[in-house]
Structures are given as structure tokens and as C-alpha cells.
Amino acid sequence: MxxxxxxxxxxxxxxxxxxxxxxxxxxxxxxxxxxxxxxxxxxxxxxxxxxxxxxxxxxxxxxxxxxxxxxxxxxxxxxxxxxxxxxxxxxxxxxxxxxxxxxxxxxxxxxxxxxxxxxxxxxxxxxxxxxxxxxxxxxxxxxxxxxxxxxxxxxxxxxxxxxxxxxxxxxxxxxxxxxxxxxxxxxxxxxxxxxxxxxxxxxxxxxxxxxxxxxxxxxxxxxxxxxxxxxxxxxxxxxxxxxxxxxxxxxxxxxxxxxxxxRDENTIAQRKREYNQKRVLMDVMGKTGPRFPHHLSATGKFVHGLDEDRPELLEQSLKTCGVEDVSTFIEAAGLVREAGRLEEEGDVNGAIRKHQKSIAIFPEIEEWHQVIFG
CATH class of the missing domain: 2.60.120.620 (q2cbj1_9rhob like domain)
Known part of the structure; x- marks a missing residue:
């Protein structure tokens, strides 16, 4: 050196x-x-x-x-x-x-x-x-x-x-x-x-x-x-x-x-889906950030593949993401987080029970794991 x-x-x-x-x-x-x-x-x-x-x-x-x-x-x-x-x-x-x-x-x-x-x-x-x-x-x-x-x-x-x-x-x-x-x-x-x-x-x-x-x-x-x-x-x-x-x-x-x-269309489409899910999760939880999702500059939207001049309203995004009952979705997301915490603490059986319950009340919740933990 x-x-x-x-x-x-x-x-x-x-x-x-x-x-x-x-x-x-x-x-x-x-x-x-x-x-x-x-x-x-x-x-x-x-x-x-x-x-x-x-x-x-x-x-x-x-x-x-x-x-x-x-x-x-x-x-x-x-x-x-x-x-x-x-x-x-x-x-x-x-x-x-x-x-x-x-x-x-x-x-x-x-x-x-x-x-x-x-x-x-x-x-x-x-x-x-x-x-x-x-x-x-x-x-x-x-x-x-x-x-x-x-x-x-x-x-x-x-x-x-x-x-x-x-x-x-x-x-x-x-x-x-x-x-x-x-x-x-x-x-x-x-x-x-x-x-x-x-x-x-x-x-x-x-x-x-x-x-x-x-x-x-x-x-x-x-x-x-x-x-x-x-x-x-x-x-x-x-x-x-x-x-x-x-x-x-x-x-x-x-x-x-x-x-x-x-840029390629497949990556942009995937990015938009992930960011739209993250936006929905943050909005319904009342935990939006100082920049994402609502305060990105035009350059910020461009570099992250989010080029819409008029982003969807929350109601539209909920429909796009298949969320019909917001309270049920929030409960399922909370159960997934609890399952993750229990798994980290070594309680595998407890984590499995929480995970199964989350699927029972919102079957599509597994499609949200990346944005819940990401």
C-alpha cells in the first residue's frame, strides 16, 4: 500500500x-x-x-x-x-x-x-x-x-x-x-x-x-x-x-x-410496479418521505424510470395494485412485518403463524414482501 x-x-x-x-x-x-x-x-x-x-x-x-x-x-x-x-x-x-x-x-x-x-x-x-x-x-x-x-x-x-x-x-x-x-x-x-x-x-x-x-x-x-x-x-x-x-x-x-x-422497457415497467407498490404502502401507512414518493424533481423521476407528469391518484394506484380493502391490507402488511421480526428473533414457528394469517386475510400479500421489507 x-x-x-x-x-x-x-x-x-x-x-x-x-x-x-x-x-x-x-x-x-x-x-x-x-x-x-x-x-x-x-x-x-x-x-x-x-x-x-x-x-x-x-x-x-x-x-x-x-x-x-x-x-x-x-x-x-x-x-x-x-x-x-x-x-x-x-x-x-x-x-x-x-x-x-x-x-x-x-x-x-x-x-x-x-x-x-x-x-x-x-x-x-x-x-x-x-x-x-x-x-x-x-x-x-x-x-x-x-x-x-x-x-x-x-x-x-x-x-x-x-x-x-x-x-x-x-x-x-x-x-x-x-x-x-x-x-x-x-x-x-x-x-x-x-x-x-x-x-x-x-x-x-x-x-x-x-x-x-x-x-x-x-x-x-x-x-x-x-x-x-x-x-x-x-x-x-x-x-x-x-x-x-x-x-x-x-x-x-x-x-x-x-x-x-x-433504459429498457422491461426494467422500467418493473421499476414502476415496485415504486407504485411502495407509494401505496407509504400512503396508506401515512409514512411518506421528504422526497419519495410525492416530492421528486423532474430529474429524479426520470433517473428512476418514473416519467409521468401526472402520477396516479392513490385511489387509482390502490385499484392498479389490487387493494380493495385498505384496512385489511394494512393489517396483512403489519403481520408480515411481525413475521419478519419473529424470524430474526429465532421464533420460526411464530413467524410462520403470522405469515399464514397475513395470507389468509390478503392472499396477494406475498407479492408485496419486497416493498414491505425493502
């Missing part, structure tokens, strides 16, 4: 030619000025005040950062997910950022793209006095499969909410490797690659990171990428990448992850 090279090259937002040149040359680009200082501050404030994130800890009191209830494992890979992102604001605002969308469309060379989801946070605590908090230092991987997806498919990004420095921890990659990705796959035929005792196959890539072998020569070319707060680090999914750990005494490293994909 001490011998890892570093790069701090960036391009300002608005320089589309420079952004494209850097992206095509290196496979990634740091674009500055995506978020304003006020937007950065608002996102960090929500992170540290929202009890679904880090609101139960004090950003100014290091003694709280090691509390047993800290929602990240020691070590690990820095990811932090809200316990209910639908009640949050910052994640939706970041995903709905018009500058971020413009750069993503530029690099996809298409306006027809959409977010794969609401995204998640990345948080690294300062580790100089607590080295056990360091994230993994060697997990170079792809989120794309060189055998099934050898060509350009998608762009990944992180939006930096703190300065990403050499000591704060941050993004690392092998610049320029996107041009060698297809050849690497040809040189390592499927079925011949074993990492950590497992044969890597076509199931690795998007959703299950495709690991780069520790003895692969490209491991020596991993480069740390520094980036200021408010910038976005955007890379071609063919680029092998990882994080490098925090070694700082005081500084946190905070980012928000995003990923776009090309």
Missing part, C-alpha cells in the same frame, strides 16, 4: 471535451463541481443526524465512533445503507442531480439511461489510532464480466462528500485497463480462473464482484485517485477498481455510490 502510486488529475464540470478525453484515455474521470458546498453540507448533515444512518453518533466525539452499535463492521468495505432510504432525502437528491445526470449521459453517449437503484453511502472512519477499522486493502475487482459482457456496458460513480486524500482513503483503479479488458477475458477462459478456492464463472460481475487474482500483474498498477469534496469519480465498469483504506488521524472519507444503466 505504501508503494501505491497516486493521481490527482481532474476536469471541471462543463468541460465536456476534457471529460470525454480523460474518460476514454484513463477509463475514469474526476469531475469537479458536481455538488455545491451547500449541497455537500446538507448531505453530511443528514448522514450525521438521521438515525437510519449515523444520527445516533456524534461526528465531533471520537469516543462514539467505536460504539458497538456503529452500523458497519470493523474492516469490511466501507459500505453503509440506510435502514429505510425511502424516508431519507440526501440519497434521492444526489441521484437526482442534473450535473451528475449530464455527465453520465455524456459518458454513456446516450440520454436514455436510468439509475440502477437509490444508491448507498461509503464511510471510512479515521484509523490511525484504531487500525482495526481499516477497510480491506486488496480487493481489486470488476462489476462486469469479461466473458459475458466484454464490451462497454455501464458507468459507475461515487460522489465525494469529503476530500478524498491519500490518507483519508478512497477510490483506486488501474488506469487505462478498460482497453485491455476483453483481451484479459480471452487470456483467462471461463472455467480456468480460481480465486479464494472458488471457480469464477459467468455469475460474477454485476451484483457479485468479479475478483482479480492477487498474483495478477495488474495488481502492481493499482493507483490511488484523490478527489475534492463536491466532485464525482466516474469510471467505466471494465476498469478494475477497489478502495484503499483510511490511515488518517482525524479525517473521515464519505462518498455516495451511484450506478446508471441503459
Amino acid at each position: 505504501d508503494n501505491m502510486r497516486s493521481r490527482g488529475v481532474s476536469v471541471p464540470y462543463g468541460d465536456d471535451v476534457g471529460i470525454l478525453e480523460a474518460f476514454e484515455r484513463d477509463g475514469y474521470c474526476v469531475v469537479t463541481g458536481i455538488l455545491s458546498p451547500q449541497q455537500v453540507s446538507a448531505a453530511l448533515d443528514e448522514l450525521w443526524t438521521n438515525p437510519r444512518l449515523l444520527g445516533n453518533f456524534d461526528r465531533n466525539d471520537a469516543l462514539t465512533w467505536g460504539h458497538p452499535s456503529w452500523p458497519q463492521q470493523a474492516g469490511g468495505r466501507n459500505f453503509l445503507a440506510s435502514s429505510d432510504v425511502y424516508q431519507d432525502k440526501a440519497s434521492w437528491d444526489i441521484q437526482s442531480n442534473e450535473k451528475l445526470l449530464h455527465v453520465q449521459q455524456l459518458l454513456h453517449r446516450s440520454p436514455d439511461i436510468m439509475m440502477t437503484g437509490v444508491g448507498r453511502w461509503g464511510v471510512m472512519r479515521p484509523t490511525k489510532h484504531n487500525p482495526e477499522w481499516k477497510t480491506d486493502s486488496s480487493w481489486l475487482h470488476w462489476d462486469q464480466n469479461p466473458w459475458t459482457e466484454p464490451d462497454f456496458c455501464r458507468v459507475q460513480a461515487i460522489v465525494c462528500l469529503t476530500d478524498n486524500t491519500i490518507t483519508s482513503g478512497g477510490f483506486a483503479c488501474v488506469p487505462g485497463f478498460h482497453r485491455r479488458f476483453q483481451k484479459w477475458g480471452q487470456d483467462h477462459p471461463m472455467g480456468t480462473l480460481e480465486v479464494g478456492g472458488k471457480v469464477v464463472n459467468e455469475t460474477y460481475g454485476a451484483g457479485q464482484p468479479f475478483p482479480v487474482p492477487l498474483d495478477d500483474p495488474i495488481q502492481k498498477d493499482v493507483t490511488r485517485v484523490t478527489a475534492p469534496a463536491g466532485s464525482a469519480v466516474i469510471w467505466d465498469s471494465r476498469l478494475p477498481h477497489q478502495n484503499f483504506p483510511n490511515t488518517d488521524e482525524h479525517a473521515f472519507r464519505v462518498v455516495h455510490y451511484t450506478m446508471m444503466q441503459f
Whole structure:
């Protein structure tokens, strides 16, 4: 890690030619000025005040950062997910950022793209006095499969909410490797690659990171990428990448992850069904969020595949979703939540009884499990 090279090259937002040149040359680009200082501050404030994130800890009191209830494992890979992102604001605002969308469309060379989801946070605590908090230092991987997806498919990004420095921890990659990705796959035929005792196959890539072998020569070319707060680090999914750990005494490293994909009608139709179910559930429970479902910007609706200028009234959505008796539906959803709680507590029989009762009063409730727990 001490011998890892570093790069701090960036391009300002608005320089589309420079952004494209850097992206095509290196496979990634740091674009500055995506978020304003006020937007950065608002996102960090929500992170540290929202009890679904880090609101139960004090950003100014290091003694709280090691509390047993800290929602990240020691070590690990820095990811932090809200316990209910639908009640949050910052994640939706970041995903709905018009500058971020413009750069993503530029690099996809298409306006027809959409977010794969609401995204998640990345948080690294300062580790100089607590080295056990360091994230993994060697997990170079792809989120794309060189055998099934050898060509350009998608762009990944992180939006930096703190300065990403050499000591704060941050993004690392092998610049320029996107041009060698297809050849690497040809040189390592499927079925011949074993990492950590497992044969890597076509199931690795998007959703299950495709690991780069520790003895692969490209491991020596991993480069740390520094980036200021408010910038976005955007890379071609063919680029092998990882994080490098925090070694700082005081500084946190905070980012928000995003990923776009090309729009397709099947994905959009599925997304609309899921979001419509979630909207119905939140409305009838009286628990709508500050952004979803009723206060998304036009850009926010677009990037999540919700392009309607006039969304359905609740009564229409209830009918679309097959909910005729709202009180029965609410009772069934409550039973499903209770079943989930009992299962977590180890009471499997109790969970089964609650689950069976929910089906008895609302037979279609199983179709709602994803939005009830998601």
C-alpha cells in the first residue's frame, strides 16, 4: 500500500471535451463541481443526524465512533445503507442531480439511461489510532464480466462528500485497463480462473464482484485517485477498481455510490410496479418521505424510470395494485412485518403463524414482501 502510486488529475464540470478525453484515455474521470458546498453540507448533515444512518453518533466525539452499535463492521468495505432510504432525502437528491445526470449521459453517449437503484453511502472512519477499522486493502475487482459482457456496458460513480486524500482513503483503479479488458477475458477462459478456492464463472460481475487474482500483474498498477469534496469519480465498469483504506488521524472519507444503466422497457415497467407498490404502502401507512414518493424533481423521476407528469391518484394506484380493502391490507402488511421480526428473533414457528394469517386475510400479500421489507 505504501508503494501505491497516486493521481490527482481532474476536469471541471462543463468541460465536456476534457471529460470525454480523460474518460476514454484513463477509463475514469474526476469531475469537479458536481455538488455545491451547500449541497455537500446538507448531505453530511443528514448522514450525521438521521438515525437510519449515523444520527445516533456524534461526528465531533471520537469516543462514539467505536460504539458497538456503529452500523458497519470493523474492516469490511466501507459500505453503509440506510435502514429505510425511502424516508431519507440526501440519497434521492444526489441521484437526482442534473450535473451528475449530464455527465453520465455524456459518458454513456446516450440520454436514455436510468439509475440502477437509490444508491448507498461509503464511510471510512479515521484509523490511525484504531487500525482495526481499516477497510480491506486488496480487493481489486470488476462489476462486469469479461466473458459475458466484454464490451462497454455501464458507468459507475461515487460522489465525494469529503476530500478524498491519500490518507483519508478512497477510490483506486488501474488506469487505462478498460482497453485491455476483453483481451484479459480471452487470456483467462471461463472455467480456468480460481480465486479464494472458488471457480469464477459467468455469475460474477454485476451484483457479485468479479475478483482479480492477487498474483495478477495488474495488481502492481493499482493507483490511488484523490478527489475534492463536491466532485464525482466516474469510471467505466471494465476498469478494475477497489478502495484503499483510511490511515488518517482525524479525517473521515464519505462518498455516495451511484450506478446508471441503459433504459429498457422491461426494467422500467418493473421499476414502476415496485415504486407504485411502495407509494401505496407509504400512503396508506401515512409514512411518506421528504422526497419519495410525492416530492421528486423532474430529474429524479426520470433517473428512476418514473416519467409521468401526472402520477396516479392513490385511489387509482390502490385499484392498479389490487387493494380493495385498505384496512385489511394494512393489517396483512403489519403481520408480515411481525413475521419478519419473529424470524430474526429465532421464533420460526411464530413467524410462520403470522405469515399464514397475513395470507389468509390478503392472499396477494406475498407479492408485496419486497416493498414491505425493502
